[in-house]
Amino acid sequence: MPTTRRPTSRDVAQAAGVSQSTVSLVLGGKWPGRVSPATAGAVRRAAERLGYRPNLAARNLRLGTTRTVLLVVPTLSNPFFGDVYTGAAEVAARHGFRVVVYPWPDGAWPGDPWSPGHAGPFASPREAIDGVLATALAADVLEEFSDTPAVMLDNDPAGAAPTVDFAVADGMRALVAHLGGLGHRRFGHVAAAVDQWTFRERGGALAAAVDALPGGALVRTTAAIDAGAAKEAAGRLLDLPDRPTVLVCDDDLMAAGAYKAARARGLDIPGDLSVTGFDDDVLATALEPELTTVRLPARRLGAEGMAALLELLDGRRPGPRSLPGELVVRASTAPPPRR
Numbered sequence: 089m090p091t092t093r094r095p096t097s098r099d100v101a102q103a104a105g106v107s108q109s110t111v112s113l114v115l116g117g118k119w120p121g122r123v124s125p126a127t128a129g130a131v132r133r134a135a136e137r138l139g140y141r142p143n144l145a146a147r148n149l150r151l152g153t154t155r156t157v158l159l160v161v162p163t164l165s166n167p168f169f170g171d172v173y174t175g176a177a178e179v180a181a182r183h184g185f186r187v188v189v190y191p192w193p194d195g196a197w198p199g200d201p202w203s204p205g206h207a208g209p210f211a212s213p214r215e216a217i218d219g220v221l222a223t224a225l226a227a228d229v230l231e232e233f234s235d236t237p238a239v240m241l242d243n244d245p246a247g248a249a250p251t252v253d254f255a256v257a258d259g260m261r262a263l264v265a266h267l268g269g270l271g272h273r274r275f276g277h278v279a280a281a282v283d284q285w286t287f288r289e290r291g292g293a294l295a296a297a298v299d300a301l302p303g304g305a306l307v308r309t310t311a312a313i314d315a316g317a318a319k320e321a322a323g324r325l326l327d328l329p330d331r332p333t334v335l336v337c338d339d340d341l342m343a344a345g346a347y348k349a350a351r352a353r354g355l356d357i358p359g360d361l362s363v364t365g366f367d368d369d370v371l372a373t374a375l376e377p378e379l380t381t382v383r384l385p386a387r388r389l390g391a392e393g394m395a396a397l398l399e400l401l402d403g404r405r406p407g408p409r410s411l412p413g414e415l416v417v418r419a420s421t422a423p424p425p426r427r
Contacts, residue, residue: 097111100135104133106127110131114127114132115132154216154217155218156185156218157185157217157218158187159187159221159390161191161223166341171387172390175387178391179390179398185218187394188217217236218236219400220238221238239393240252245408252409254410256366258412260297261297263294264298272423273303273424275306275336276307276325277291277309279338315344315345323349326353333425335350335363335364337365340381343364343420350363362380362420363421364380377419388411
């Protein structure tokens with residue numbers, strides 16, 4: 089049975105009237121300054137007309153690279169990490185890379201993830217990826233990736249690996265300034281029971297900012313990043329004899345749990361109790377009233393992280409990058425009730 093021959097780079101070169109090396113430069117994205125825009129356009133049109141697709145496996149074998157980056161996230165259920173992936177993938181695609189996402193819940197895989205029999209995304213990861221973007225993981229996890237170039241996202245900038253993080257401490261200080269301006273002095277912190285840099289930063293900044301308020305007082309409880317667990321934790325604070333007038337939650341999902349705890353006790357938000365979150369994911373505007381929170385640019389985190397990793401793969405050492413958050417004031421915060 090006859091088959092249709094797959095067009096080659098030689099076919100594209102002949103159709104465009106150029107050499108095969110010119111085709112490689114243009115389709116590899118390395119033509120600026122070496123090939124005229126008119127010639128580059130002619131090559132791309134010829135490739136499109138012929139239906140040419142580069143043989144990436146053969147190209148990568150010649151270059152000794154897979155042009156694949158592993159993005160490690162703690163969960164696939166949180167849309168925040170979908171935005172991180174989108175930002176990383178957009179930058180990667182412009183440079184001929186692809187991004188593979190893999191969930192790695194903290195502490196779920198003891199030992200060497202590359203050892204025989206270990207459940208991982210690749211049979212031989214050291215040969216399958218060029219670099220790693222590790223999101224919201226403890227810094228020591230990076231040791232598991234051995235000599236693979238890696239960039240940490242939303243992690244301690246004082247660590248050994250290059251980092252791109254959020255200025256979460258500034259975001260928490262902005263929240264306290266907003267709440268203090270409304271008159272709040274009794275703060276409750278529904279903190280994430282996760283030993284990660286980002287949550288330690290949030291908690292430390294909150295404590296310091298409340299302490300700086302005249303008459304400021306802070307009580308804290310911890311919970312998993314889960315609405316049910318946060319409901320129970322928030323309830324413990326609301327059952328105190330002198331309950332907080334505002335609950336500051338480490339995450340928008342935890343704020344949803346705080347809403348549940350308040351309503352189970354007949355408390356109105358924000359008339360009886362103000363509630364804030366952090367991240368500004370899709371849940372923040374699904375809650376009623378809509379949630380005051382700190383918006384973190386997740387898509388930009390992925391994009392900046394990928395850019396830093398490309399620098400690292402190019403032999404350069406990227407400096408730490410810190411992305412500012414944005415206080416988003418909505419209807420879940422108001423002055424505290426009069427005693």
